[in-house]
Amino acid sequence: MAAVKSHEEHAVIVETGHYALVLALALAIVQGLAPLVGAIRRDGELMAMAQPAAVMQFLLVAFSFGALTYSYVTSDFSVTNVFENSHSLKPLIYKISGVWGNHEGSMLLWVLILAAFGATVALFSRGMPDDLRALVLAVQSWIAAAFLLFVLLTSNPFARLDPAPIDGRDLNPLLQDPGLAIHPPLLYIGYVGFSITFSFALAALISGRIDAAWARYIRPWTLGAWVFLTLGIAMGSYWAYYTLGWGGFWFWDPVENASLLPWLAGTALLHSAAVMEKRDALKIWTIFLAILAFSLSLLGTFLVRSGVLTSVHSFASDPQRGIFILAILVFFIGGSLALFAFRASALKPGGIFAPVSREGALVLNNLLLTTSCATVFIGTLYPLALEAVTGEKISVGAPFFNLTFGPLFIPILLAMPIGQMLAWKRGDLLGAAQRLVLATALGVVGTLVLYALRGGDVVPAVLAGLAIYLTIGSFVEIAGRLSGAPSASAVLARALGLPRSAWGAAFAHAGVGLTLFGLAATGWGVERIVSVKPGEAVSAGPYEVVIMSIAPREGPNYNELVAHTQIREGGRVIAEIDPSRRSFTTRTMVRTEAGIVTLGLGQVYMNIADVRVDGAIDLRLYWKPYVALIWIGALVMALGGLLSMSDRRLRIGIAKRAAAHVQTAAAE
């Protein structure tokens, strides 16, 4: 009896979750139209509908998402999506993260984050002109409506099964990983965060007004999206690194490229918006980049979600979803670019500047970043286009990108510290170069020393030298501002007095340098592919690795074979790792679990295969010096972004609001 009742309760929650999504769609359509009409007719009441609608839309989608999560947590297999992707024995964290470990759920997460951004704009934009806010929220709602429609018509996560199966099919074992809990949400927040800058760009085009204040409004959103995208990409790459068994972290896979494209465009946007904010220049270009960044996010969603990547033909054989996203893509990208072409000339160009100046450097940055973005775009889509046109199949992999993207990116890296050093309007190139002499010298010395010590190929040493120059050079500008202070406390006072955005730029640039050093150091890695018996020592760089025992172990929904292993340095045990092979019972799949230990900035990385008849075991063992810097660099970049976000001038709206609160409180 109790079981029947709880079954009915489940059904109510699932159906209400579905219904909430339908309501959210209806509300999104209203929110897309009323404030727009209001902004055009200058009708305050219609415009004022935008804010409560955006908040309500978010609550409805959140309820719907909560209902799906509830079905997962309670293992309600009457929901097809839960049946196909979950299992009653699955650990709780994977029951929750499993919600977005599939197509339908991940699209629902996408919509949830989109609605959350809309609600955030609605709640934290009181300093903004009413019509701008109304237009932004209206555009945001068009996107929400399109994707809600997509979810409801083609990817309904609430489809039911009757009778409900006894147990589920379990989640793909490769996805049963903490990486799934963190990576997609971070990445989606980044992707979808650019929807706000997109909405701001369209609002500016519709109203025909754009100024430095506009650039200031979009800056925290751009920075926020960029920070999350940076973290999401880094997290994804680390997940691949420890999951795929041989320590690769970037494959130039179309799915990865799909996340790199908006990152490159977003990075360009950050920099051009800075010029616009300070100098009122590059307005039209900034609008274009804002459109581009989100268009590339949409393109990424299309590439990943439509199945077009596997093959042009598989796309055509199950066209419903693909065509739908393609339609969304064409509508928003085509529509926004048409609006851009039609209205951009109405925007007045702004301030002028000499070629050698901060603005000039940022223009160069934009040229090179957008070109590298175009290169990744071409490399990712060319094979699809070629196959569609001629039927010829080609592969575009790492060697292509190393030969094209690499040379385009190196000038960016070289120019980064120089650009920071140039003044606005008119800069002094020679002076900037002189101040970078120390950083350059350290880079050159670093190259020579590393080449002498490590030997081998010259490329890693040169890249590492470039990384040293870049990391140190990033702080030269700040060091210059601090030097000449009479005492240590005066230095500290000055350091705290500098704008946070200056610190942000320094850290973000230094982060790129750290990542580059980690990438360069992959050239000094050691790889051992050997077959050993327990007790035999294998050397990996400066360490000796010994398997102590090989034994089976039982997990919640898998069995594994564990090789308990010691890492020794000069005979002393300094670390222990447990690489294993897991067999997942429900999906009869085997997954290798690497044993990884971080020593200094490097990592010992080990994977095992099956035990052979003679008791020996095949293993892949790596010593990867400085490899942790790749991801530490990304964290430092994100920290730089956060520092910039906390800059005082971005909080002007908040300050105004605080003052208003004080006034109303006093009046009462």
Next chain:
Amino acid sequence: MRFILALCLNLLPSLCFAVQPGEMLADPKLETRAREISAELRCLVCQNQSIDDSDAGLARDLRLLVRERLRAGDDDHQVRDFLVQRYGDFILLKPPFKTGTFLLWLLPFGVLLAGAGALVAFARSRHIQTAPATGLSEAEQARLKALLETEGTKPSL
């Protein structure tokens, strides 16, 4: 977002290992060449993984094939040509420069040149437009001075 990769692996009945000790050639020079060649060959059933990295059974067969050809005395080009003959250009992670692909190789640099050209043209046009406005004539200077002086005496609205 690595679902595609995950899917690729999921399609395979069992996971074996990328390069295994048993596959490796005794001659270290030959083995190094084999690894270098493998790194530029695509595992045909995977998403952009090289056969050197892939766990797929097909990748293993191809790795063995590469080593077999090397042992038979083929040079690197001959090994690649042999595989292209069998599997087409699809197997090369670095696409060849030919009719179907020259645009792929040239477009990135074309974009750079076009962008740089557009920038220069734009900067020139701006320069010409704005150049006359940069300086004030003597008469204008005098007028400005006069205006500033009167401005100082009464507050402007």
